[in-house]
Amino acid sequence: MPRILIIGACGQIGTELTTELRTKYGTNHVIASDINTRNLELVNSGPFEIIDAKNFNAIRDCCINYNIDTVYLMAALLSATGEKYPMEAWDLNMNSLFHVLNLAKDGVIKHVFWPSSIAVFGPTTPKVNTPQHTICEPTTVYGITKQVGERWCEYYHRKLGVDVRSIRYPGIISHKAMPGGGTTDYAVEIYHEALKNGHYTCFLDEHTELPMIFMEDAIKATIDLMEADGNNLTIRSSYNLASISFTPAELANSIKKHIPNFSISYEPDFRQAIADSWPSSIDDSVAQKDWNWQANYDLESMTTEMLKQLKKKYS
Ligand code: SER
Secondary structure, three states: OOOEEEEOOOOHHHHHHHHHHHHHHOHHHEEEEEOOOOOHHHHOOOOEEEOOOOOHHHHHHHHHHOOOOEEEEOOOOOHHHHHHOHHHHHHHHHHHHHHHHHHHHOOOOOEEEEEEEHHHOOOOOOOOOEOOOOOOOOOOHHHHHHHHHHHHHHHHHHHHOOEEEEEEEOEEEOOOOOOOOOOOOHHHHHHHHHHHOOEEEEOOOOOOOEEEEEHHHHHHHHHHHHHOOHHHOOOOOOEEOOOEEEOHHHHHHHHHOOOOOOEEEEOOOOHHHHHHOOOOOEOOHHHHHHHOOOOOOOHHHHHHHHHHHHHHHHO
């Protein structure tokens, strides 16, 4: 049975990852941590520690105190926030990764999960069915931190024997904790606004096609990768992962099937340039081959589930 620490557990992914890992391994085997207690439901759901991901000693002490062997490092500044606070994004995204990789190198912990992103790609990357191995010239600070982080993960694995595993997440759509500071956040906000106001003003234009994934699939991918036999893993930088690709107009149409009066308008802002630099679809055949990855949700089933769950929240 692994003993797990999740750093950044109050965030969009951390919240649901914590719940799923606790269901699987038992509440007391999964320590949640975050820089503050912003998500009280999560904080009260089991062991919780306040940890600043930039603080090496705090992470190390927690790992030693709880006899942790596996760390999921989910704390990060995302693409849109990273453009506003470039040095903070670099500082948090890189130093937290070094802290965790160094704890693994020194034998304090054994296994590391670290999320990368479609943001490692850039305008010179092939846009359609982006291959696993391709040009990565990201134009955002966030993308640069993820690209460099991938290089370090592979280095720590190859040179220092660290068991680090990673996924290039597409935009993640979920109904529990809100995403924050990303370019793909529109695809979550739209469902909330559809139910609350019947209208959404989108910060990307209607034809911007991006790779996305429903949270349940993202969590399944993460846990499947961490449970896979390490000998089968050919990628120690980060795996491409694909599920659904759609535009804001296509997403709006899927919502209209449930809420006929829903309307959408478009006011692209600075995030349009970020979205335009990213792929529209991803080739994840290496993940399929190495650890049998397969998504369950398509656009229609995701919309049905999102609206069903959010209706409970708003009724
Ligand atoms: N969802 C992220 C963002 O939009 C991409 O990894 O920044």
